[in-house]
Amino acid sequence: MAAVAAKKAEFDALGVQVLSVSTDSMFVHKMWNDEELSKMVDGGVQFPMLSDNGEIGRKYGVFKESEGVDMRGRFIIDPDGVIQAMEVLTPPVGRRVDEALRQIQAFQHVRNSNYTEVTPAGWTPGKPTLKPNPELVGKIWKEWKLS
Numbered sequence: 001m002a003a004v005a006a007k008k009a010e011f012d013a014l015g016v017q018v019l020s021v022s023t024d025s026m027f028v029h030k031m032w033n034d035e036e037l038s039k040m041v042d043g044g045v046q047f048p049m050l051s052d053n054g055e056i057g058r059k060y061g062v063f064k065e066s067e068g069v070d071m072r073g074r075f076i077i078d079p080d081g082v083i084q085a086m087e088v089l090t091p092p093v094g095r096r097v098d099e100a101l102r103q104i105q106a107f108q109h110v111r112n113s114n115y116t117e118v119t120p121a122g123w124t125p126g127k128p129t130l131k132p133n134p135e136l137v138g139k140i141w142k143e144w145k146l147s
Helices: 002-006 008-013 026-040 055-059 097-112 140-146
Strands: 020-022 049-051 073-077 083-088
Touching: 002 008, 002 026, 002 097, 008 097, 026 049, 073 097, 083 097
Parallel strands: 020 049
Antiparallel strands: 073 083
């Protein structure tokens, strides 16, 4: 949460709405933000921290019935409400916020190209993309070498 909060300006610049959802109550969220997160990031978390009774977690497939908690993860949802990416990790391993930002930029680039371009693995803005077409079949390696 602190890592995402520290990069909020970058998410804002991409037009992304960040939401945090957990099974903790709004009171726990406030305490956690005031006593922990605000000491890690100036101003603490500046995006909504939503409390889930399990309904949201069930819809996204991350609610652990046996423990009554949502697993940690992130979902990139496009403007049409379609999940474009998801990552769910167990608590001992943290997520990489810069990778989420890179993926958002890639999804936005593909969408802005009207799906006429795709981004190769590790693509970053300004790097070459691929333009799928029948002539590319069997020759991707030539394009890939240029990337």
